[in-house]
Amino acid sequence: MEPPTHTSGRHDIRALARLLEQPVRAGRNPPQKFVWHTSVRNHITDRILSDSQWAHIASEIVAAVGIAPHGDPDAVRWVAVRHADDHIHIVATLVRQDGETVWAWNERLKAQNAARDLEQRYGLYQVGPVDHTSHRRPTSAEQNKSHRQGRPEIPRDRLRREVRAAAAAADDENDFFSRLQNAGVLVRLRHSTIKPDEVTGYAVGLPDHHSNAGDTVWYSGGRLAPDLTLPQIRQRWDSGLGAHPHRAARRPGAAQRAEVFRRATAAADRSARLLAEDQCGDGDDIGSLASAAADLLTSTALAFEGRKGGSVTDASETFDRATREPSRQLPRHPHPATGQLRSMSRLIAATGRLTSENDTAAALQLILRISMIADNLANLREAQDRLHQARAARQAADSLRTIAANAPTAPAGVRAGAVPAPATPERGQPRGRLA
Template structure:
């Protein structure tokens, strides 16, 4: 069950007209009230009636909801509170009475209408589909006071977890801020118009994470990004102008639409919570120097990949041994192993976002620490990150010997994903457990030969993946600048 609280609104009438209308895609069917505030008249008397044109007239209901705001002292400028509560597609269809109870619990949980408080805010719950309701309230109590509803989103999430258990619905799990920022609709639409395979934010996140896994430290990190074609802008401290406190990155071909045509930069924290410069510094710690650049040949690459596979196997056992707790050492091992997969994807597929890159994205989401925290490095995480850098330095995988070694590493990483699944399930972090299972399945398909992670020859080109809008990626020179 997902409660989604929208931005505060100004007019109740416009929102009610939308909820009682056909919807943007004719998806609203049989709109009706299922619950209202405790002192409200019967629902039948609150329901809008059709006017002479056949449209439902919501003015009377809007006036009743807005009455406290007209009488209130210091009414907020945006007094309309709106929350949509939606079930999972696999859940059973709830009755109107069950949805009414859910609405009352949501209002009580957020503090807007506590149980037994006859002077609470006025609100209604509208149902126009089987799987969700909309709760509309005005943010002035009937005693003319302003309600306290701080942290309403977190409190609504906690209420949803309790309601899932009460009604036997799909368990979503508590929010832990491990998911990366969702791209804005403007980014998605622009990516679709320019026929890009993904948004610039997603592309930059992948490149920055690969560079962080391959770098020995801060200077090396920025050098790897620049050599990879990424624009880098450093931010100096306000007190010490020579101290670097942050960075931002951009793709060369992604620019604003105005006359200036300036690159669109994203700070590390806008890409992911653990990609800020201070947290990257914690991740790197004092990593051992892998020494001079190794001789690059297939045998050397195969040896490095087999070493990484053995290290991943040992790390998986270490994670299983530490599943009962939530120690920083276990989290450091999990995050470092995600770096190994990130560099393996880069060595196998290059800039093409193939199945190994997609598996690395799932693995990364499952491996993140809660609330963007980065665990201090350990000796095991140092070793794993040294191997990740070694894989990156070895270059592209190109033959049978190193290709088979890469498949062995992929299989070990699939088993490591199983260990993450067990760890996150024990920690009740269900979103990440689901991502770990998906990553394990994807890696096993690759290891079984569905798509061997071996670099393609110069005369071969893979079928491009689907774009954001469902089309195909355009050929170079047609809207793909900066790729």
């Protein structure tokens, strides 16, 4: 059934298309859009599969989706096209050979579940189940618009970073909104319809980001990341700030800046050991500890790189993904050490940008300790079978160690790869993936 090749080197698919479309032309009230298409791609680390193996994978996918069940002679017609070693395309027409139309309801989830099973059966790179902890990525329309306008950063990404930084540094709700406005972010509050004085949510935008109609493009906190809704952020402020949260927000002098980072390093070191010692303990408590460490890294990244971001900011974004809870709810019973980490996050945010080698050296030591937290969090996520978050934590830990080791002002014992080892041994990594 492989289409013949023209002298130009292109395939002539007209005969194959006619075969696929025959049931559609003979069907009873066929749909206007009758083609179903998906691609299945292996991870770059996977071995090359044979044609027969790819054929089996394709048949399992269309059966799982429900358009061509195993053993059904009247199922839809479909074809799998392999034009590269690492992936195939599956194309089906959605009219069965008995004339009835079939709809691939909820096909994305079904195909993903089938892919997870095939990953294990073929020993491929395992992606892991969907955990709903990832933030929304910019759409192609957002990316194209930002490119046309010559923006250095997509508005959604910039707003997420600004909101995370403000939440990590703020003492309370008023401080949070004030910090956003001071950063040049527009803020729109949503009020309760029952209690007009009660704020139930918020949205943010940029002064120069408009729709085609000229209106400001607004993003609610939940559209930026699952943990940036107002109820989620409020729980951060209620999770143990210490006895005097506002006292931590006072700006220390230049001479105190290195001492602030040393105190934060000591707190992070204790938290890393708690994570290592309590791998099988109360998951909620451990989750709150990791979330507070993410805020600490966010404030540290701002002190390092400012609002334009950089490698530390990128690592903090990755680590933040690893700390989110799938339930979209922060732990009800935060770990006792959470309050100290959050207070140190606010204090670092108050110090401003780093100005000397002493400041930077102390901050690099803090980054190393947070890399230990990320390693131990990765162990926990692997034990919880949250593979996406485990890999995010590993990636963040590796990035942070690389940053500290390669920094021009790295302290003695940090350069040349002399970085702290994880407090617990790493587990073996899965091998391959079907996406």
